[in-house]
Amino acid sequence: MAKNSPQPERREPPEMWVRIRYTKTGPARFSSHRDFSRAFERVLRRAQIPVAYSSGFSPRVRISFANVASTGAASYAEYVELGLAEPMNLDILKASINVAMPVGMEVVTAEATKRGAIQTELQHSIWEAQPFIGTGIDEAVAGLLAVDSYEVTRDGAKGAKQLDVRPAVTAIEVQQGVLRVTLKHAQPLVRPADVVLALVGLGASLTVEPLYTRMEQF
C-alpha cells in the first residue's frame, strides 16, 4: 500500500464542443440553475453520452452555461456548451438526451461549436410576460421608451439593489395581454421582472403577477 494518496488521472481535452439549445417549461420552470446542472449531468450519464471530464481528484463534466433563466422563469431558449471526449453524431446525441430528460426539459437543437461561443454570440434575449393585464400599461410602456434612463430597486436575497433598466431594453410592446421585451445582456443583467418593476413605477397596475418565458436568444 502506497504511503501517499494516489495522483489524480490526467485527462485529454475534449475532442468536440457541442452547443445545445434546450427548453425549461412546465414544472421544470421551477428548477434553479443548480438543480438543472445536477439533473443534466445525470441525464448525460443515463443517455451514455461520451462527455469529457476535467482532470483532478473530483473530475467535473466539461460543461458551461450562459445567461441562465432564473428559478420560476420558463424558457424555450436555454443554452449549454458541452465538451465530448469523442465525436458523436449530433442527431443521435439529441435523441438520446431527450429520452433521458425530465418533464419540461427538451433539447431543441444540438450543433458543433467553438468553446466559449455562447458567451460572445448570444447578446440578447426576447422575453414574454403573461398574463399582462391591468391599467395604465400602454402609457407606462410609452413612458419607458421616452426616457434614456430609468432606475428601479430590486429586492433580492442580498438586500435591495439599484439598477438602470432602460439601456438594456431594445424593444418592448404589449399585445393581447402579453408583454414582449428584448433585453440586451449586460452587467448587471437586467431581467424582465426589472422591466415590469419599471412599468409599475411608471403607473402600470397589473391584475395578476405574470409568469415569464424566454422565447429566444440571439
Next chain:
Amino acid sequence: MSEPKSLYPELEPLLLSVSKPIQYVGGEPNSTTKAWNDTQVHWVLSYPDAYEIGQPNQGLAILYEVLNEQDWCLAERSFAVWPDLGTLLRAHSIPQFTLETHRPVGAFDVWGFSLSTELGYTNMLEMIDLAGVPIYSAQRGDDDPFIVAGGHCCANPEPVADFLDIVIMGDGEQAVVTLSTLVRDWLASGKAGGRDALLLKAAATGEFYVPRFFTVSYDADGRVESVIPNRPGIPERPSRWVLSNLDAWPYPKKPVVPLAETVHERYSVEVFRGCTRGCRFCQAGFITRPVRERSKAVIEAMAATGLASTGFDEIGLLSLSSADHSQIGEIAHEMADCYAGSSVSLSLPSTRVDAFNIDLATELARNGRRTGLTFAPEGGTERMRAVINKNVSEEDLIATVTTAFSQGWRAVKLYFMCGLPTETDEDVTAIAAMAHNVIKAGRTESGRRDIGCTISIGAFVPKPMTSFQWAAQCPPEVSLRRMRALKDTVRADRECGRGITVRYADPEPSLIEGLLARGDRRLSGLIEKVWRSGGVFDGWREYFSLERWMDAAAASGVEVGWYTCREREQDEVLPWDHLDFGLEREWLYNDYTDGLGASSLPDCRWSGCNLCGVCPAFSVANELAASKENPNGKE
C-alpha cells in the same frame, strides 16, 4: 372514486413565492404516472418530512416500485410542505397534493407513512389535516384514505395509534401487496360493511395491527395493565413481516432521480437486512433480525442497472453495518475494479473498529481522496462498552487508527453515546483520553502534525423492542453536563486537544424522542396539542421547541419524567408488549440485566444461536451469502 382533478393550475402561481419550488412539481426521471381509471387501488406514499429528507428514503423507494409494478395499483408520493407553502395552501384552500399528478391526497384509497423518527409525528398530523382528512382514525369515513404506517417507529406505534388505521410491522414488500388485495376486494364489493369491514379483515390476518380494535386499560398507578382485542376473531399479538431471500426482491431498480437537492444523492443497494451484533441500545438491530444477505452477484447487478437507470455517480452499499457482509471484501474489490477510471464513487456506511474496515475504506477510496474514517466505539470505557455489547478494546481502537494513519488517512471520526445505563461522569470524560491517544498514535505513525480526530456524541434514547427498553433515560441536563465536561477534558491537554473537535447534539429533542418512543396512547392528545400550537418539523433545530412540548405536556397532564427517566419494573406491561417482533420478552430482560452487569454476548451469525426467539417465531434463519454459495464451506 372518480378521477380527481390536478391541483397544479392553482398551485403553480403560488410556487413563485416559496423557497425551493422544484421540490413540489414532480416530473422527475423514473417517477411513475398511471391512469387513475386503469388502476383499482390508489396509494400515496409519504415520509413526514421535507422532500430533501423523504425522497432518498430507501423503504419508500422500494414500496413505490413494488406497488407500481402491480398493474392494478398506482402509487404516488407526497412529502411535508415547508411552512411558507403550507400557509399559502391553507389561505387558498388547496389541500395536500401528490407530486406525480398533483391530485389531492384525500382522494386516494390508501395513504402510507414511513415513520422512522418520532420527531416526525407532528408533521404527519399536519399533512393529514392539510389533506382535509380527519386526524383521528375514529372520525374517518368510507371515502377517506386508510392511513397506514410502517417503519421503525412501528415497534411502538401507541403514541400515534389513534391517528392510524393500520400499522405494518417489519418488511413492507409483501405486506403492501397483501393489503392492496384486501382493499381491492373491499372496493369491488362497493365498500360493503363500511370502513370497519376492511379493517376487520386486515386485523384478522394477525399481520396487520389495527390499533382501534385493541383496548388499553391502565392500573391505579397509571401503568398499562392490558392491551386486548375488542372484536372477536382478532389475534392477540399481531406480528411482524419478515422477508427472506432478498435476492428475489432486487428493489429499487430505478429509483426516482430528484431534481431538487436531497440529503443523499446516490444509488443505494441494500447489501443485507437485519443485524445480529446485539448492541443493546440498537432498535434497528433488534427489530430486523435475523441477518438476510443479498448475494454478491445480485448486489453487483443491482448496482450496474441502478446506475444506468438513474445516472447517479455514487453507489452506496447500504445496511446497518455493511462491513459485516460475508462477501464484502470481494464485493468491494470487484466493484472498485469495475468502476476504476470512471466518475463513479463507492461508499459504504461502516463504523466497525477493526483493520478490515480500513482495508475496505482504502479499497473504495482507491481513486479518490482519503478524507476521513468513521468508527463507533459508542462508549468511553471498556466497562461501558461491555454494558452496551459493543465489544471493542482500547488497544483495538488504537491499533486500528494507527493502521489507518499508516495508510495515508489523516482524520478519524469517533461516534459515542452519552447517558447510557450505568454510565458515570468518568465513563464520558474517559473519551478524552482515548482521543488524546488517537492523536498521539497518529502523529507518531505518520510523522505529521495535521492529524485530526472528531468526537461526535449524542444523547442515548432507550427504545422499545431493545434490551434497554426497561432502562431510565438520562435527564438531558446530566447528559449536557457530561458532554461539556468531556469538551473541557479534551481541551485540558493543549498539545493533543488542538487536533480534536468535539461535536455534541442538543439533548433536548432526545427527551421528546424518548417520551414518544416509549409512550402509550395517552400521548395522542399531547401530540395533537403540540401540533395545534404550531409544532411541525420537530426534527429541525430551527423549528423544535422543548418549551412547546413541555407546556403542552403540563396542559395535558402528561408527566414527561415518568415516561422517560423512570426504569420500568420487570413485570410491568409495556405499551408495545402485544406487538410480536419475535423477541422473547424474558430473553430480552435477561440481556438487559446481563448488560447492567457488563457481560457481553457474541453475534449469533458467527457463534451459534442465542435463542432470542426471532428465527423460530417466523421460521427464518440467518442467511449468509457466502454459505449459500458454498454450503459446505466455513460458516
